[in-house]
Amino acid sequence: MQRAWVSVKPRGRGGFAMGLPEARKLGIPLMNLVRFKGLPILQQLHLEERLLRTSSDNWCIINDGTDQPTIVMGISGKPAELLEIKSVLCDHIPVIRRFTGGGTVIVDPSTIFVTFICNKDAVPGLQPYPRPIMSWSEQIYNKVFQGIGDFHLRENDYVFGNHKFGGNAQSITKNRWIHHTSFLWDYEVRSMAYLKLPERAPEYRLHCVKEAKQVSWRRNLCDLSSNIKHASWVDFTRYSNQYKARDHLEFICRMKDFMPRSIFVDRSVEATKTHFLLRSTESENIEAHSGTKFCHSTRLLTKQELEAAAFAAPSEGALSQPCSL
Amino acid sequence: MASRLLWASRAASYLRISVFHRGFSTVLKDLKYADSHEWVKVEGNTAIVGITDHAQDHLGDVVYVELPEVGAPVEQSSSFGAVESVKATSDINSPVSGKVVEVNKELNDSPGLVNSSPYDKGWIIKVEVGDSGELKNLMGAEQYSKFCEEEDAKH
Numbered sequence: 001m002q003r004a005w006v007s008v009k010p011r012g013r014g015g016f017a018m019g020l021p022e023a024r025k026l027g028i029p030l031m032n033l034v035r036f037k038g039l040p041i042l043q044q045l046h047l048e049e050r051l052l053r054t055s056s057d058n059w060c061i062i063n064d065g066t067d068q069p070t071i072v073m074g075i076s077g078k079p080a081e082l083l084e085i086k087s088v089l090c091d092h093i094p095v096i097r098r099f100t101g102g103g104t105v106i107v108d109p110s111t112i113f114v115t116f117i118c119n120k121d122a123v124p125g126l127q128p129y130p131r132p133i134m135s136w137s138e139q140i141y142n143k144v145f146q147g148i149g150d151f152h153l154r155e156n157d158y159v160f161g162n163h164k165f166g167g168n169a170q171s172i173t174k175n176r177w178i179h180h181t182s183f184l185w186d187y188e189v190r191s192m193a194y195l196k197l198p199e200r201a202p203e204y205r206l207h208c209v210k211e212a213k214q215v216s217w218r219r220n221l222c223d224l225s226s227n228i229k230h231a232s233w234v235d236f237t238r239y240s241n242q243y244k245a246r247d248h249l250e251f252i253c254r255m256k257d258f259m260p261r262s263i264f265v266d267r268s269v270e271a272t273k274t275h276f277l278l279r280s281t282e283s284e285n286i287e288a289h290s291g292t293k294f295c296h297s298t299r300l301l302t303k304q305e306l307e308a309a310a311f312a313a314p315s316e317g318a319l320s321q322p323c324s325l
Numbered sequence: 326m327a328s329r330l331l332w333a334s335r336a337a338s339y340l341r342i343s344v345f346h347r348g349f350s351t352v353l354k355d356l357k358y359a360d361s362h363e364w365v366k367v368e369g370n371t372a373i374v375g376i377t378d379h380a381q382d383h384l385g386d387v388v389y390v391e392l393p394e395v396g397a398p399v400e401q402s403s404s405f406g407a408v409e410s411v412k413a414t415s416d417i418n419s420p421v422s423g424k425v426v427e428v429n430k431e432l433n434d435s436p437g438l439v440n441s442s443p444y445d446k447g448w449i450i451k452v453e454v455g456d457s458g459e460l461k462n463l464m465g466a467e468q469y470s471k472f473c474e475e476e477d478a479k480h
Contacts, residue, residue: 075407075414076389101389102412127480129383130413156412170413173404174361200388200411 029122031058031276033269034283041066041107042096044115045298047286049099051117052171052178054294059117060272061180062265065109069191071095072182074102074169075297080313081199085306088194095301100180102156102169103198110186112261114268117178123275128177130170137168137179143271149258155202158183162204163253185255185264192248205251206243350379350473353444357420357460358469359402364444365420365463367454372421375448376408376439379473385410387439390432390449397425399452401459406449408439417449420463427451 036044044063051059071083071093079085079095082104088095093106107113116137120128126136138153145151149160158166158181166183245251255264272278356364362380366373381387389409399405399419407414428450432438438447464472 074409074412075391076409099414100412101409101414125480127383127476130385130410130415131383132480134412168412172413172415174402174416174418 028275028277029058029119031060031118031122031272031278032281033060033062033272033278034281034286035265036061036063036283038065038067038109039063040068041070041072041113042094042298042300044113045072045096045098046296048115048117048178048180049171049296049298050294051286052099052173052176055117056119058119058122058276059115060269060276060278061113061115061117062268063113064261064265066107066111066113067109069093069106069108069188071104071106071194073097073104075099076101077104079301079306079309082196083306084194084196085310085313089303089306089310091194093194095306097299097301098169099296099298100169100171100178103167103200104195105167105182106187106191106194107182108188108191110184110188112183112185112255112264113180114183115178115180116272118176120175120177128172130172133170133172133177133179134168137181140268140271140275141166143274144264144267145259154204157202159204160253160258164205164251165253165255165258183255183264184252185261187252187254189249192252195248197245197247201245205245207246207250208243350377350382351444352377352379352466352470352473354466356444356466357463358466358472359418359420359463360472361402361416361418362473363418363420365460367421367457367460370454371426372423372452372454373448374417374420374450374452375443376417377469378443381440381443381447384408384413384415387436390436390439392428392430392432393425393450395425395428399423399425399450401462408436419450419452421452421454421456421459423452423455425450426453 041063044061044066048061051057071088073079073082073095075097077097079088083095087093105111123136126132134153134156138158141151141153141158151158151160153159154162154164156168157164158168164184166181168179168181170177170179172178259267269278352358353364356366358364358377362377364375364377376384387408387410391407391409391414393399393405397405399422401420401422402418404416405419405425406417408417409415429438429448431446432449439449441447
């Protein structure tokens with residue numbers, strides 16, 4: 001683990017100038033901060049995967065928007081289950097399968113990406129497992145959104161109230177981990193139409209679509225069995241609520257309704273400084289921090305793969321039909 | 326807890342080994358353990374590999390297992406695959422070096438076997454062992470149990 005030490009100078013009136021923030025810098029780990037604007041998401045993911053696997057430094061990567069709308073699935077994502085493939089193909093939307101777990105997002109220039117890549121001992125007391133890392137990230141963003149909206153981590157999503165605006169994913173290796181987030185600062189309504197409702201949805205996404213049907217009846221146990229000597233009334237109640245996952249537009253919200261873009265980025269950097277000593281690094285210098293030979297698992301799916309997935313999915317219908325204008 | 330005792334006993338019976346409990350996650354005697362929380366059972370020249378009860382408990386519900394190809398080489402302490410649990414992929418590291426001779430295809434349809442039966446039906450790969458001397462680098466059950474307790478206590 002890298003550590004940075006800050007020298008302390010006494011002031012004229014005696015005593016030390018070192019306040020709490022400076023004192024806390026003693027012994028806190030170093031983290032390289034790299035900022036991009038409009039970096040294509042495939043390049044971002046390739047960079048992240050390479051830094052996770054070949055670097056021994058800690059990294060914070062902020063990408064202020066990507067260059068074009070792109071669908072990004074998790075490691076086990078299946079296009080037939082997750083995407084409206086015909087529309088995706090008609091509109092030539094790129095589809096990526098990334099190296100981290102989690103669900104499917106559609107990102108574009110309105111999306112803001114924040115990534116942390118850390119050695120497993122970088123955060124004192126943090127166990128390198130999904131839930132502790134997720135909880136740690138909530139501490140960071142609690143500072144970012146302090147006093148703004150009803151922010152919290154709900155299951156594995158960042159929400160205001162019960163509306164999601166930030167999706168998380170992680171990858172954990174033997175000695176390092178990555179936690180990256182795509183924030184919906186804004187989004188195009190039509191983009192959400194490319195995504196099906198996922199089979200695995202968080203519980204808080206569910207809402208009641210049919211009122212509880214309460215059926216109560218009482219039975220006298222003596223009526224049920226002559227062996228029971230003492231009468232007892234027993235209530236049997238059956239509820240039959242029916243739940244359905246909220247569709248995309250009911251489920252998500254726009255971060256821009258809560259915070260300006262630049263304020264979010266600045267606050268994220270400041271919140272990260274409470275855990276790490278940040279060192280701004282130019283993107284051109286990243287090559288020096290990692291090995292040169294690396295084979296990514298993150299990749300762009302081919303048109304043939306998507307067509308094959310659509311062919312295998314009966315609900316997609318014929319691909320030969322013309323795309324709608 | 327009762328169900329854990331039941332499958333632990335069944336797993337022990339299948340593997341013909343005895344069991345002891347460290348209080349929370351189960352550790353089986355006569356297996357060897359890596360500090361990255363994989364277990365290995367060596368039978369002659371073949372090793373069966375999986376992740377421990379401690380690991381599956383900390384990872385959460387496994388929804389996908391990325392398996393290697395049969396015939397692929399594996400190296401002690403190096404990653405050969407991954408498990409996905411909700412939002413995270415976690416590397417699986419091989420406790421031994423050698424060649425993959427079989428993968429547990431049941432995990433393609435039932436990845437949850439890694440949670441429900443980590444030492445039995447949730448096995449992940451079988452390896453033709455290249456160097457049995459590497460086993461001395463692994464922990465026995467008691468040492469691994471203590472390792473887990475110390476790891477949990479540090480955090």
